[in-house]
Amino acid sequence: MDNYISIKQAAQKWNISERRIQKLCMENRIPEAVKFGRAWAIPRESNKPTDKRLRNNIINSNTKHSSGRIFESIFGEQIRILSDNDNCIVYLIENTTGNGVITRYQIFDGIEVYYSDIHMLNDKHNNNNTHNDIMEINHCRVGRFECTFKSGSYAYLGDGDLSINMLSNQTDSTYFPLSHYHGISVIIDIPIATQTIKKISSTFGNIEIDLAKIRDKMCANNECFIMRSTDSIQHIFSELYNVPEKLREGYIKIKVIELLMFLNIIDIESQQKQYQYFYKAQVDTIKEMRNYLTNRLHKRFTLSELSQKFHIPLTSMKTCFKGIYGTPINTYMREYRLQAAASMIRETNDSIALISEKVGYESPTKFSIAFQKVMGLSPSEYRKTFCLQGTEYDL
Secondary structure (H helix, E strand, O other): OOOEEOHHHHHHHHOOOHHHHHHHHHOOOOOOOEEEOOEEEEEOOOOOOOOOOOOOOOOOOOOOOHHHHHHHHHHHHHEEEEEEEOOEEEEEEEEOOEEEEEEEEEEEOOEEEEEEEEEOOEEEOOOOOOOOOEEEEEEEEEEOEEEEOOOOEEEEEOOOOEEEEEHHHOOOEEEOOOOOEEEEEEEEEHHHHHHHHHHHHHHOOOOOOOHHHHHHHHOHHHOOEEEOOOHHHHHHHHHHHOOOHHHHHHHHHHHHHHHHHHHHHOOHHHHOOOOOOEEHHHHHHHHHHHHHHHOOOOOOOOHHHHHHHOOOOHHHHHHHHHHHHOOOHHHHHHHHHHHHHHHHHHHOOOOHHHHHHHOOOOOHHHHHHHHHHHHOOOHHHHHHHHHHHHHHHHO
């Protein structure tokens, strides 16, 4: 069997989901794949099949908008077009860590807006080009997003935070610590958008928006600028998430102009709050520690034990973990345990007592109390509710 690999190995090799490979095998899309019982063996030298699921899903390098071409070229084979209607394109990004849907609107010449609905841990892409004239403004609605800097430091966007970055400062991957991220990105091709703004300005009474000034002020030394959530930022973005679809395109235009006017006049010193930065060695250690903990839910570790095991000072460990994942270690693990337990309750026939043991609780009673506090239902009620919903769905 040395000449064959498993579905899991193929998923890692081709950077697509195991479920997708299973379907390709069943459709005889992978030549000489062999089925043993319920498992498939795939020839080691097999090439990734061309994806035919979606019409027009092969990215066309002649897409009419420059930032759209950059976006598509960066993600390459990971990204597929779900729909393409006038100024709105819906993309699917998929890899072994999950998937995401990104909806792109062409707002003005040189300005595009992307709605991101991400449910994955990270994505890898190929940003081999320098995009010195493309500015990216990101607003995080829910979740967390990792920002990397040329200095080797890291910072994290949380709920309501804003970042401004030049695409020349992009890395080859994006990390979502909580495996979900929902937000809006405004992509601006500065030379083209500057001409657009001039036309808009003359129509609206010479409004003052200087994109080069915003770039120079926010992205000095080509570094990413991060601003904590403020009432002004929330006012601009909150309504964009709830606007009816039939009004969205026109409404986005108004809000983008409002955002640019706001960024043009703000005083950085008064807006940017003290922000914590972490270095690669710290971040890598904390990520390794988190993986260690989530793969051993049945065990409990004290913070001192973790500090010694991973050779990181206790205070630094607690500060960096909260910076990356948004909550203290114990809070994060309590939530993770209960979410894992909820998944087991839905997807297995294991007893509640066995599940409580698997996720590290000493007794089913303590587990039930903690579960109900977070989920609003006891474990048995949660299972009954899920079964009822499943029965209704099957009918």
